[in-house]
Amino acid sequence: MAEPLTFEFRPYRRPFRQTLKTSHGNWTHREGIILKFADPQGRTGFGEIAPLPWFGTETQAQALAFCRQIPHQLANHSSAQTAFEIMPTLPACKFGFEIALRNLSCDIHCAELENRHYSGLLPAGEAALSAWTSLWAMGHRTFKWKIGVAPVAVELAWLSRLMEQLPLGAKLRLDANGGLDELTAHHWLDHCDRLGHRIEFIEQPLPPHQFNDLLKLAKRYHTPIALDESITTLDQLKTHYFRGWQGIYVIKAAILGSPSQLKHFCVDYPIDWVISSVFETDIGRQALIDLTIELAMLLPDAPHRVLGMGTQQWLPNDGLDDPDWEALWRRLRD
Numbered sequence: 001m002a003e004p005l006t007f008e009f010r011p012y013r014r015p016f017r018q019t020l021k022t023s024h025g026n027w028t029h030r031e032g033i034i035l036k037f038a039d040p041q042g043r044t045g046f047g048e049i050a051p052l053p054w055f056g057t058e059t060q061a062q063a064l065a066f067c068r069q070i071p072h073q074l075a076n077h078s079s080a081q082t083a084f085e086i087m088p089t090l091p092a093c094k095f096g097f098e099i100a101l102r103n104l105s106c107d108i109h110c111a112e113l114e115n116r117h118y119s120g121l122l123p124a125g126e127a128a129l130s131a132w133t134s135l136w137a138m139g140h141r142t143f144k145w146k147i148g149v150a151p152v153a154v155e156l157a158w159l160s161r162l163m164e165q166l167p168l169g170a171k172l173r174l175d176a177n178g179g180l181d182e183l184t185a186h187h188w189l190d191h192c193d194r195l196g197h198r199i200e201f202i203e204q205p206l207p208p209h210q211f212n213d214l215l216k217l218a219k220r221y222h223t224p225i226a227l228d229e230s231i232t233t234l235d236q237l238k239t240h241y242f243r244g245w246q247g248i249y250v251i252k253a254a255i256l257g258s259p260s261q262l263k264h265f266c267v268d269y270p271i272d273w274v275i276s277s278v279f280e281t282d283i284g285r286q287a288l289i290d291l292t293i294e295l296a297m298l299l300p301d302a303p304h305r306v307l308g309m310g311t312q313q314w315l316p317n318d319g320l321d322d323p324d325w326e327a328l329w330r331r332l333r334d
């Protein structure tokens with residue numbers, strides 16, 4: 001495309017309805033940036049930067065600084081591409097800009113999957129015991145529960161009660177966010193193995209630097225283990241694949257970098273993945289759904305796992321989940 005483009009961006013800040021407790025600490029606000037390219041024909045391309053600094057991405061301030069140095073007027077599509085080519089340290093920006101430019105040439109975004117294709121995020125702790133019913137009523141059949149936020153004996157007792165309550169056919173994903181020690185991880189995995197296949201997987205039981213211990217756990221227990229914090233960039237994902245990880249890969253696509261490079265890797269190497277949200281607005285969310293659908297078409301025989309995206313009930317009704325992106329954009333005008 002040889003036409004000039006205009007570029008604008010608007011930051012957002014959304015308070016979670018309820019503080020999100022993880023073993024990284026408490027998370028109270030989701031901050032990010034919406035990007036907008038427009039061409040003289042009135043075509044627009046929206047993208048989203050949704051950084052997650054404690055996963056090793058750029059901060060919101062770094063992402064904003066990057067956006068500020070992009071000119072408002074760009075000569076054409078390819079000068080837009082070269083304007084942000086040099087940024088391996090800004091993976092969330094890389095995702096956001098690639099999506100925005102791609103959206104410029106495709107204007108219909110209406111893919112939505114039924115809730116059974118998304119895992120519903122339960123609150124951590126005992127609150128999960130009463131929270132699953134409304135998610136079940138919404139159609140979710142897979143649930144995700146953060147663990148490692150209370151003593152293991154207490155959490156295992158909650159887990160037993162939760163498993164008694166959950167209907168057969170419900171699946172549970174446990175996410176330790178790398179917060180367990182080896183002994184506690186053995187407790188959890190041993191317990192999960194005795195629950196048969198009702199635990200779909202445990203996400204990141206040990207911190208990333210304990211890769212060899214993670215490999216040993218994966219060999220010893222039947223319950224699958226997923227890597228998440230270990231593989232926050234595409235390079236880390238590749239490294240773990242070539243070091244022999246045969247378990248599951250949790251792909252937080254919005255912070256992993258270039259979605260097209262990710263797609264190529266998934267096509268070239270037979271990995272078992274779960275596409276997962278980092279609490280994006282509708283723009284990032286749609287990109288994740290598009291990516292999932294594209295991968296499913298390219299790789300019909302790959303394992304099918306529901307998306308880690310049942311997260312909207314954690315965010316306020318502030319218009320940023322609106323599938324009308326022009327309306328979403330107008331909301332951010334200050």
Ligand SMILES: [Mg+2]
Nearest residue numbers: 175177203228
């Ligand atoms: Mg995780």
